[in-house]
Every structure is written in structure tokens, then in C-alpha cells.
Amino acid sequence: MISTQAWADAQRLWDFQQMGHAPRPCSVAIGLGSHDLGVADTTADLYHRGMMPLIVFSGATSRTTRHRMPRGEAEHYRERAIDLGVPADAILVEPRARNTGENIRYSRALLEKHQTFVSSVLLICKPYEERRAYATARKLWSDVEWVCASSSMALPDYVDSIGDPRLVIDMLVGAQQRLMIYPRLGFMIEQEVPDVVKSAYERLRDNGFTSRLVPET
Structure with a gap:
């Protein structure tokens, strides 16, 4: 749930x-x-x-x-x-x-x-x-x-199209992690991440939505 x-x-x-x-x-x-x-x-x-x-x-x-x-x-x-x-x-x-x-x-x-x-x-x-x-x-x-x-879809509709809510949230968390750590590794440009977005990411990560995270060094 x-x-x-x-x-x-x-x-x-x-x-x-x-x-x-x-x-x-x-x-x-x-x-x-x-x-x-x-x-x-x-x-x-x-x-x-x-x-x-x-x-x-x-x-x-x-x-x-x-x-x-x-x-x-x-x-x-x-x-x-x-x-x-x-x-x-x-x-x-x-x-x-x-x-x-x-x-x-x-x-x-x-x-x-x-x-x-x-x-x-x-x-x-x-x-x-x-x-x-x-x-x-x-x-x-x-x-x-x-x-x-990209497809013009609301999040609930996208989840329905994929059929796996947890996978979608895991993917969201993984994408957000990369946005925050990859710039310092030289993989992408730096972009400002608002605090409310960082907090949302951290809560999801801490609640186990972690299958698409990469190891941080």
C-alpha cells in the first residue's frame, strides 16, 4: 500500500x-x-x-x-x-x-x-x-x-499505463538521485533543485523506494 x-x-x-x-x-x-x-x-x-x-x-x-x-x-x-x-x-x-x-x-x-x-x-x-x-x-x-x-499524461494515468505503481515511483526516485549526484561526476550539467523536491526525494528514499538508486561515492 x-x-x-x-x-x-x-x-x-x-x-x-x-x-x-x-x-x-x-x-x-x-x-x-x-x-x-x-x-x-x-x-x-x-x-x-x-x-x-x-x-x-x-x-x-x-x-x-x-x-x-x-x-x-x-x-x-x-x-x-x-x-x-x-x-x-x-x-x-x-x-x-x-x-x-x-x-x-x-x-x-x-x-x-x-x-x-x-x-x-x-x-x-x-x-x-x-x-x-x-x-x-x-x-x-x-x-x-x-x-x-514526452507523453502528455498525468501521473496517475502514467502509472495505470505501466501497471506497476512501485516501479514508477522507484524510477522517479532514481532519476532524481542522478540529477543531484551526476553533475559532480561530470555526467550532466548542474541544475538547481528546490528544497521541497529534495525533501520529497529523501522521504521516498527513506521509505524504501530504492530499487533504481545507484551507489554514491
């Missing part, structure tokens, strides 16, 4: 971890692989709205996806987008990345290999990973403009 306080804290993290960008036309979109096929759905929708001429889906597998996406996250995303009407020749697949940093580095290398000029990137991910992905991308590829996008 998840307490009312835990849900309130999860909502606080959910709100903070979204960037609030308005999607606009960009040179390319990069869809970050994960357990959530909604990323592919959002990417397909933005493609049909004319927001980008080319898509890179990036992602191998993880402990969360190796059974549900055995061909790799990027490949399952590609198949989903094609089912939703995106032309196959508008999609590039980057199948090796296992974290957000690799998503950005490997996607950049793939675009360079295809001699694609990039001045702006529509970065598409899960709703609670917008800020983390943005901070990582700004650190690793600083000379392009980044615009974040």
Missing part, C-alpha cells in the same frame, strides 16, 4: 522532472529507449505533426526490458513507429546504448556517419526523464539546441 504522503512526494518529483518545453520543428528527433513504448507513440505523433524529418531510436536492453523487448528497445520502438505510419526510411536505429550518456553519444555518431546536419534535437523520453535527459544532452552535445518532449 502506497501512502498518501508517498503519492504527494512522487507528484512533486514528477512535476519537477518535466521541462515544460513546447515541441517545435527540429533537425532530428532522438527517442530514448526504455520499457515504455509510449516514447515511440509520442515520437510518431510528433513526426506526423511535422516536427522532424528524421528519427533516431536509441537503446539496447536492460534488466527491465530484456524479456519484454528481446530484439532491443530501439528496434521495438522502430516497429511501433512504423505500425503508427512513420516511413521506415525516416528512422535510424542505434542498438547499443545502455544509459542516457550512451544514447546521446552513439546517436550523435550515427547521425555524423549519415552526414546529417543537426542544429536542434527534439529529445523524446519518458515524462519523468525529461530533465535528466536534457541535462545529460547539454553536457555531451552542447552546440545544438535541445527541446524535450
